[in-house]
Amino acid sequence: MPKSSFSNKSATPFRHVLAIVGACSFILLATAGVLALSSCATTPKGVSREQQLYLVTSNAVSGLSALTPYVPAPFSTLLEGATAVGGALLAVWASHLHRSVRALENGSGKGPAPKAPGPPQAPSS
Numbered sequence: 001m002p003k004s005s006f007s008n009k010s011a012t013p014f015r016h017v018l019a020i021v022g023a024c025s026f027i028l029l030a031t032a033g034v035l036a037l038s039s040c041a042t043t044p045k046g047v048s049r050e051q052q053l054y055l056v057t058s059n060a061v062s063g064l065s066a067l068t069p070y071v072p073a074p075f076s077t078l079l080e081g082a083t084a085v086g087g088a089l090l091a092v093w094a095s096h097l098h099r100s101v102r103a104l105e106n107g108s109g110k111g112p113a114p115k116a117p118g119p120p121q122a123p124s125s
Contacts, residue, residue, distance in 0.1 A: 020071070021071065021075045028082050032086070041100065042100065042103075047097065050097055064082075065083040
């Protein structure tokens, strides 16, 4: 039986697409985990830091969604789902940020903890 000179050249792009989808999914899941752990600022500086992180994350999700049409069919559906979940998480985080900013503007933000009274002083003689 003669050997065929046909080689499967589509395996290499498939690996690249799989690696890209895997990397994007990992980034999205890692970002969601970091956001869940860091989203508890109550000071103006902390809320400002969260807003900057929110902007970076939302730009990353929108950039990822812009790449979705260029990914081959079976993976584009997965990537669309991942960006949809990322967008939903960003919406929840944005509502949390708005509540935090509103609480700070209304003055109900947590300030420094009051000092506990010390032990009673002995009268000096």
